[in-house]
Amino acid sequence: MTDVATEKPRRGRPPVSDEQRQRQRLDLSRHAVRLFAERGVAATSGEQIAQAAGVSERTFWRYFPHKESCVEPLLTKMVDAFCAVVRAWPRELELIDHLREAYTPLLDAASDEDIEAVLAVVRLTQGERALRAAYLMLRERAEDTLAEVLAERTGLPRDAIEVRVQAAAMSAVLKVATDDVARAAADGVTRDTLEGHREQIAAALRGLSQVI
Amino acid sequence: MTDVATEKPRRGRPPVSDEQRQRQRLDLSRHAVRLFAERGVAATSGEQIAQAAGVSERTFWRYFPHKESCVEPLLTKMVDAFCAVVRAWPRELELIDHLREAYTPLLDAASDEDIEAVLAVVRLTQGERALRAAYLMLRERAEDTLAEVLAERTGLPRDAIEVRVQAAAMSAVLKVATDDVARAAADGVTRDTLEGHREQIAAALRGLSQVI
């Protein structure tokens, strides 16, 4: 066998592409979040979300295992952006400096027109327990990515306690700073609020090194 | 009015004491966790938990708003113990030293005969998504307590970003170390595993200060 996935005569309807599926999820996500914000999570039924997005309730439940996971597609945008920046962290630079010059995912409007939506979701998680739980789970998944980067950097094994605790701490920094910027953006996102975010992260990192 | 709650002729059946209620919750909690461990969360219905504890399903749902919150009474034991130790942190001591001599909640069997049960729950949260979410929510609530202590110590306001990020980081340290000790205690809790826990926390704290 030269390639495992090579010889496939491929008959019948092909499965939809992964990007296609993600786009569908994102679309459903947007409708769900809008409804969540308007009337709260408890008062929004899966049927209503499905109807708003123009699909049957049954297929809605196929795209999301739980109602609260509707926030994932939007929230991962932010978390993934942070992880990507950390992954690109050059050895010779201090983290704080690297972030200052590379972490602009919220400013880079060209790369993401959902900024307001993402911040709105983060704000929602501050009041809706179910959404907060989903958010925290997402963050913990992201810790694995951070741990991998840190492991490579320090030469320690991926599951060394130092590595994992540092990853968790970095994640905490982003969490606190993000909560703040989301609150600050409650009434309109201005350039200032977004630029303030980087300074928040910087301040948080400085605060972190003062631990003990 | 000398006291707000003073003049109460108190007629009719008195409400049960708070401790009584907590004990009932803890009892339900133990049954629930045992069933969760035996057959998984999804395969355990509220009705079964109620039956095991000898109450009606209706009153079970009055004690716990969600099935997963059954783990709270046991998990708070551990989180609260940590918070209490941090609260007693004397100004003149390094945190790491204070913890070394004061953080023995898991060793102090006299104060808590549920050690094994607590560790079992932590282990459960590592495989059951729903329980993990409840655990993370609990931890985030505890961050407020930690933030309060840190605020008092540093003189900064309770909601200063440095304070909150340090609280989150401390919480992360405990989380990672606790996950480890729970895993280590998978086959029986020995004195060694428990004493190792303090060293885990120490190692984690050292790792934390190396961030950047």
Add this chain to the structure above:
DNA sequence: CGCTTAATGGCAGATGGTGCCAATAAAGAT
């Protein structure tokens, strides 16, 4: 024992979420 209030249990009902099957859609083969 009556009176008052709190806790409990039972029942109905909406919502969350899954398994199953029929219907439809999208491709290649004939």
Add this chain to the structure above:
DNA sequence: ATCTTTATTGGCACCATCTGCCATTAAGCG
């Protein structure tokens, strides 16, 4: 164009989760 094959969708039945409502019971007190 039609047939065959496979993937997605929708509809339906069904169990579990959780809530509101009311009757019943328990616990105190005069």
